[in-house]
Amino acid sequence: MRNLRHVRTVRAVRRNVAIVAVGFAALLVGGVALPAYAQATALPAYVAPKLQSLAVSAALPLPVISRDTYSVTVPPPLQWPVDPGSPISDGFGPRIAPCAGCSSYHEGVDFDPGYGATVHAIAAGVVVETNNPGYSALGIHVAIEHVIDGQTIVSAYGHMQVGSMKLKVGDIVHAGQPIGLVGSTGASTGAHLHFEIRQGGTTPIDPLVWMHAHLG
Numbered sequence: 001m002r003n004l005r006h007v008r009t010v011r012a013v014r015r016n017v018a019i020v021a022v023g024f025a026a027l028l029v030g031g032v033a034l035p036a037y038a039q040a041t042a043l044p045a046y047v048a049p050k051l052q053s054l055a056v057s058a059a060l061p062l063p064v065i066s067r068d069t070y071s072v073t074v075p076p077p078l079q080w081p082v083d084p085g086s087p088i089s090d091g092f093g094p095r096i097a098p099c100a101g102c103s104s105y106h107e108g109v110d111f112d113p114g115y116g117a118t119v120h121a122i123a124a125g126v127v128v129e130t131n132n133p134g135y136s137a138l139g140i141h142v143a144i145e146h147v148i149d150g151q152t153i154v155s156a157y158g159h160m161q162v163g164s165m166k167l168k169v170g171d172i173v174h175a176g177q178p179i180g181l182v183g184s185t186g187a188s189t190g191a192h193l194h195f196e197i198r199q200g201g202t203t204p205i206d207p208l209v210w211m212h213a214h215l216g
């Protein structure tokens with residue numbers, strides 16, 4: 001939008017310059033060659049068609065500019081929440097609960113990109129769950145609902161730092177949007193991102209399998 005506004009501003013300036021130039025020319029002509037009564041009647045008839053043609057041409061290039069802007073800024077529709085090369089400290093599935101309050105069936109995958117690493121939304125969607133500021137085993141977390149390949153999917157991100165996650169239910173999130181920082185809030189034994197994929201919005205499935213299948 002900044003580019004569009006800029007173009008409009010430039011055009012407005014040019015238009016004003018043109019009006020001033022026309023007026024100045026008319027004054028010169030009137031002052032030198034025409035009697036006073038002829039100057040008063042000639043000026044409006046000359047200026048009107050000039051404004052008309054400028055207004056029409058200004059509208060034409062806008063769709064081209066907005067299309068260029070879109071192609072430059074569009075993010076990948078699906079991406080990893082943190083660097084996929086990060087160590088993985090715990091995979092999906094049954095496990096021995098690593099702490100009091102930790103579950104014995106791990107409903108996500110734990111990435112260890114380091115304390116304070118930025119967590120990104122994997123795709124565009126709508127926030128459907130967050131504990132902020134109440135307590136949850138997932139700590140400071142957010143869940144985002146997406147429609148991907150025609151299916152409803154919820155992605156969830158847990159244990160983020162206090163104060164780093166500012167989303168609330170109903171917020172619109174775009175693909176790749178920073179949503180918080182890796183922390184160790186809730187039932188957690190160290191800084192990591194707990195990442196879930198819930199098929200149909202409710203059934204946790206292995207996030208690594210799902211992500212690899214959809215990222216190609």
Ligand SMILES: [Zn+2]
Nearest residue numbers: 108109110194
């Ligand atoms: Zn976990």
